Amino acid sequence: MKNFTYFRPTTPEQAVALLENRWGNTELLAGGTDLHDLQKEYVAQPARVVSLSGVNALAGIRVEEKSVRIGAGAKLADIANHAELKRLFPSLTDAADQIGGPQIRNMGTLGGNLCQRNRCWYFRDEHTNCLLKTGQRCFALDGENKYHAIFSQGHRCVIVNPSTLAPALIALGASAVVQGPNGRRTIELGRFFRAPGANNEREHVLEANDMVVEVTIPRSNLANASYEVRHKQAYDWPLVQAAVSFERGDGGVRNPRVVLGHVAPTPHVAEAAARSITGQAVSEATAGAAGRAAAQDAKPLSQNGYKVKLVEVAVKRALIIAAGQKRYWEV
Amino acid sequence: MPWPTTRRVIGTKVSRLDGPEKATGRAKYSYDINRPGMLHARILRSHYAHARIKNIDTSALEKVPGFRAFHIIKNAGAECRFAGDEVLAVCADTEEHAEDCLRAVRVDYDELPHAVKEADARRLVAGQGTLGGANNPANTQAGGDFATANFDAQAYQGTSHQIEGTYGAPVISHQCLESHGLVAEWNQDQSELTVWASTQAVPNTANQLAQNFKIPAARVRCITHYMGGGFGSKFGPDIQGTVCAELARKTRAPVKLMLDRAEEVTVGGQRPSAYGTVKVAGNRQGDIRAFEVDCYGSPGVGGGATVNFNLLPYVYVTVPFIKRRHQIVRMNVQTARAMRAPGHPQNCILTDQALDDLAAAVGINPIEMRLRNLPPNDPNALKTAPNTYMARRNSIYRSQIEIIRKMCDWDRVWHPPGRGDGVVKTGLGMALHTWGGGGRGPNPTRITISADGSVLVQSSSQDLGTGQRTVAAIVTAEIFGLEPTDITVQIGESQHGPSTPSGGSTTCPGTAPAILRACEATRAAFLAAIAPRLNNAQVDDLVIERGNILNRANNERTPWRQACARLGQNPVQATGDWAAGLSDQGVGGVQVAEVKVDTETGVVRCTRFWAVQDCGLVINKLCCESQVAGGVIMGVNYALFEECIYDRATGRQVNPDMEFYKLGGIQDMPQIYVHMMDMPERGVIGIGEPPTISTAAAVGNAVFNAIGVRVEQAPFTPERVLAALARRK
Numbered sequence A: 001m002k003n004f005t006y007f008r009p010t011t012p013e014q015a016v017a018l019l020e021n022r023w024g025n026t027e028l029l030a031g032g033t034d035l036h037d038l039q040k041e042y043v044a045q046p047a048r049v050v051s052l053s054g055v056n057a058l059a060g061i062r063v064e065e066k067s068v069r070i071g072a073g074a075k076l077a078d079i080a081n082h083a084e085l086k087r088l089f090p091s092l093t094d095a096a097d098q099i100g101g102p103q104i105r106n107m108g109t110l111g112g113n114l115c116q117r118n119r120c121w122y123f124r125d126e127h128t129n130c131l132l133k134t135g136q137r138c139f140a141l142d143g144e145n146k147y148h149a150i151f152s153q154g155h156r157c158v159i160v161n162p163s164t165l166a167p168a169l170i171a172l173g174a175s176a177v178v179q180g181p182n183g184r185r186t187i188e189l190g191r192f193f194r195a196p197g198a199n200n201e202r203e204h205v206l207e208a209n210d211m212v213v214e215v216t217i218p219r220s221n222l223a224n225a226s227y228e229v230r231h232k233q234a235y236d237w238p239l240v241q242a243a244v245s246f247e248r249g250d251g252g253v254r255n256p257r258v259v260l261g262h263v264a265p266t267p268h269v270a271e272a273a274a275r276s277i278t279g280q281a282v283s284e285a286t287a288g289a290a291g292r293a294a295a296q297d298a299k300p301l302s303q304n305g306y307k308v309k310l311v312e313v314a315v316k317r318a319l320i321i322a323a324g325q326k327r328y329w330e331v
Numbered sequence B: 001m002p003w004p005t006t007r008r009v010i011g012t013k014v015s016r017l018d019g020p021e022k023a024t025g026r027a028k029y030s031y032d033i034n035r036p037g038m039l040h041a042r043i044l045r046s047h048y049a050h051a052r053i054k055n056i057d058t059s060a061l062e063k064v065p066g067f068r069a070f071h072i073i074k075n076a077g078a079e080c081r082f083a084g085d086e087v088l089a090v091c092a093d094t095e096e097h098a099e100d101c102l103r104a105v106r107v108d109y110d111e112l113p114h115a116v117k118e119a120d121a122r123r124l125v126a127g128q129g130t131l132g133g134a135n136n137p138a139n140t141q142a143g144g145d146f147a148t149a150n151f152d153a154q155a156y157q158g159t160s161h162q163i164e165g166t167y168g169a170p171v172i173s174h175q176c177l178e179s180h181g182l183v184a185e186w187n188q189d190q191s192e193l194t195v196w197a198s199t200q201a202v203p204n205t206a207n208q209l210a211q212n213f214k215i216p217a218a219r220v221r222c223i224t225h226y227m228g229g230g231f232g233s234k235f236g237p238d239i240q241g242t243v244c245a246e247l248a249r250k251t252r253a254p255v256k257l258m259l260d261r262a263e264e265v266t267v268g269g270q271r272p273s274a275y276g277t278v279k280v281a282g283n284r285q286g287d288i289r290a291f292e293v294d295c296y297g298s299p300g301v302g303g304g305a306t307v308n309f310n311l312l313p314y315v316y317v318t319v320p321f322i323k324r325r326h327q328i329v330r331m332n333v334q335t336a337r338a339m340r341a342p343g344h345p346q347n348c349i350l351t352d353q354a355l356d357d358l359a360a361a362v363g364i365n366p367i368e369m370r371l372r373n374l375p376p377n378d379p380n381a382l383k384t385a386p387n388t389y390m391a392r393r394n395s396i397y398r399s400q401i402e403i404i405r406k407m408c409d410w411d412r413v414w415h416p417p418g419r420g421d422g423v424v425k426t427g428l429g430m431a432l433h434t435w436g437g438g439g440r441g442p443n444p445t446r447i448t449i450s451a452d453g454s455v456l457v458q459s460s461s462q463d464l465g466t467g468q469r470t471v472a473a474i475v476t477a478e479i480f481g482l483e484p485t486d487i488t489v490q491i492g493e494s495q496h497g498p499s500t501p502s503g504g505s506t507t508c509p510g511t512a513p514a515i516l517r518a519c520e521a522t523r524a525a526f527l528a529a530i531a532p533r534l535n536n537a538q539v540d541d542l543v544i545e546r547g548n549i550l551n552r553a554n555n556e557r558t559p560w561r562q563a564c565a566r567l568g569q570n571p572v573q574a575t576g577d578w579a580a581g582l583s584d585q586g587v588g589g590v591q592v593a594e595v596k597v598d599t600e601t602g603v604v605r606c607t608r609f610w611a612v613q614d615c616g617l618v619i620n621k622l623c624c625e626s627q628v629a630g631g632v633i634m635g636v637n638y639a640l641f642e643e644c645i646y647d648r649a650t651g652r653q654v655n656p657d658m659e660f661y662k663l664g665g666i667q668d669m670p671q672i673y674v675h676m677m678d679m680p681e682r683g684v685i686g687i688g689e690p691p692t693i694s695t696a697a698a699v700g701n702a703v704f705n706a707i708g709v710r711v712e713q714a715p716f717t718p719e720r721v722l723a724a725l726a727r728r729k
């Protein structure tokens, strides 16, 4: 790890003032579960690190009348174990509960989760100079890509966005409150992520001198769930994730949102799946059809065709869980 | 002295004496050794899978904070033959500065062609090779083909059923939890070297370092009180041992050099891949007549170990017609090292899975298939060596199969392949294995009894995982009428004398007889010393009972401590070494896996697992059972998760970590049920390796049983299972 100067501001305003308007030389540090990893691998080599550990305003989960506000510094474990959140937004708490292992959940924060770098093994290898560094090519495109994107049309870099909280939050209509040098603004999480293609771009739309302060979720009675297909149960990433939310009505599902994780450079909103399930009663058949609709436009790479099938299944199962029906796959 | 026929401690379940130390972190592994003024070394490695070094420029090193010294391993002009090949080592005051130093060295390379996938390497003919050297030999070579006489004419005569299948497993890594490495320290005038090394061969490591540095063996000390896994990959100082000691010499300071995780995976050892097309043919009753295999595998770039395909067909060695063709494929990745039962798991995968496919084709229960084709007890061996595996193999497997059949309720749970309702399908699969596990010397062990009643056992042997301290304490406690916790055991220091490396499951059978014989010698010396002071007892009248010395002449009992007190100022001490007759070799084992396969996602979970294992005389039942459980866990990982993935374009491993090099956690592991067959008449036999052999094949067969279609390659990942299911439709 390259040596760096450490800053420990106490307010978001101070923190932002310490940042620079270009990426790379100064980095925000929350739980460090991602940043320190990248530093140890010399993939990130900031000369200055701005710790958020002294910014008390970022902590806390507040359930208010109209919305739920989660501080960017809230620990993943606190989100996973929050009784009221579990009741309102099981898609979010289930996703949080499955992240990494207890150590990661006890250190990792919501802000860090949303802003974490991708897990592409070429990107994370110090000695492979890919597009997201100073290189000219994406090695995954025709290389080892079984964990890469199946919806990457038009993107030069075929990473998947790693955050599993993001699809759940997007499906719940959440927004991020962002502190910048000129004050605060709100960004819908549906518009928060982007597909990076060069070393001066991140997986999100923030500027280098912005930071997330909190995430707000509108309070509602949305049925919601997140389902992850995992190779391993312990300490693994999902192969594919589907987060769904919808209103329950007499005429079946209303205003559904279906958001996929680990299939595209950003969380992937599956509009066709939402259309398919709208107005239907959730059943294995209708949920299955929505799953197929979600997978329709996938363009897998050489080694990840299996993910198309997993999208179908994940969407189907997420809808069934959200509808409170029997989990037919659990024996 | 033979093994006692009535045993109070031996064969019971005894918790590891050092368990609390290990669990609380008080146990100091090489990684935990920190010496005053210690420096940290790192190795600069080739990023390329194949390249020639043009130039090494170290001029910027002096400017790096904390830099102390460097040592060139390969000079300009030398070739690096895999990504990870060593070029140079540096040391600095902290690990972080040492890392910075690596990045301050500039190495220019001429990139050379590489091949890191078996399929690519197999296409390269002479003149195109990527292994280095002047004339570019091909990356492949024939590996000892064989055919039974008249195979082509007669092998398939009269057979009614035949299957042809492809099976295989990729290169995997040892992934020792404690990486390779050591701390090296010279004395003031640099005439003596001490290393705290993570090794499974303590005296060997010291001796090799003595040779490398041309100093007397007596002046090198290797200390390995605890080690965190070797599995066959830690038999000597290794290049990092030599480099570390060299840097310590140059800087006149202790130096620590432990591999990091990526290095551990890319240079710390690999199990060779093995792929094969297997044809098996038999009759309606399930008697196999022909076994034909065309296989290849890669031991990496070097010339060393590969899979011993001569063992095919594995276990069922008496199949009448056998044909083997075998190709060794070299590619630009690290050279294989011995890994827990080298070659056997691959051979088991190539044999036992094909056997189940034939059973399905014939339409019989795989258990019947196995019972019909087990090798018979060898009649010659029955005459000359009736306790050996050769003499008893048929009986051993037969009784093991019967035991496991009941344990797992096979007759009720097993169903013909692919039958079963629902999205998640359950399957059972079986596989068989064998291993040597014989002991040998020298393993001199010294025992000292002091007047305070304490008993000290010393030997240089290391604890690779056998629970070696506990083995020594159990045997000693048995003979002296004490409890294992009464015994002090000191191991893992080369100055205690020679000992055999822990390889081939030989540690327990190599040391337990030595300990027993040391006990015998010490007991004789002890009784001789105290007899005159126990009212002039006759030595022959004295026997050691639990807690007492009994004088049979007058039925007088003297408690152990009081008896020892009579030693006064003169502790007794004696040594013993291994001798034939107290240990044996050759074991059999049978394993059954239960899996649940989610046919929508392709996710396989191994839910329950049964293992029946013979290992002669069981010394510590608890450790034996946990050895078996450990072997099963390793095998489940081999079956479901592990794979070194090499990138064609860069020649680099993309998953040299514990993130995408997948290792199951506790939720991924089955409930494991172990049955140890105790056969005391055979003496001690090692079981470090056998219990990992047949696990992957058993899991593969269980998956086949669940879904009715063969997943050809391990690990049985969701994408492979889904592909296999798609083939079925």
Ligand SMILES: Cc1cc2nc3c(=O)[nH]c(=O)nc-3n(C[C@H](O)[C@H](O)[C@H](O)COP(=O)(O)OP(=O)(O)OC[C@H]3O[C@@H](n4cnc5c(N)ncnc54)[C@H](O)[C@@H]3O)c2cc1C
Binding pocket: A027, A028, A029, A030, A031, A032, A033, A034, A035, A036, A072, A073, A076, A098, A099, A100, A101, A104, A107, A108, A109, A110, A111, A112, A113, A114, A115, A116, A117, A162, A163, A164, A165, A210, A211, A212, A213, A235, A236, A237, A238, B659
């Ligand atoms: C084995 C393993 C498995 C994992 N599995 C999952 C999984 O299944 N799903 C999942 O979602 N995640 C998973 N993770 C990732 C984990 O969730 C993240 O590492 C963690 O959330 C990062 O949070 P942190 O606070 O430690 O971030 P840090 O490492 O401190 O920061 C991460 C990045 O975010 C930036 N950042 C931090 N806080 C802010 C802020 N307030 N505003 C703007 N930028 C900020 C930092 O500058 C840095 O670039 C896994 C990680 C591991 C190691």
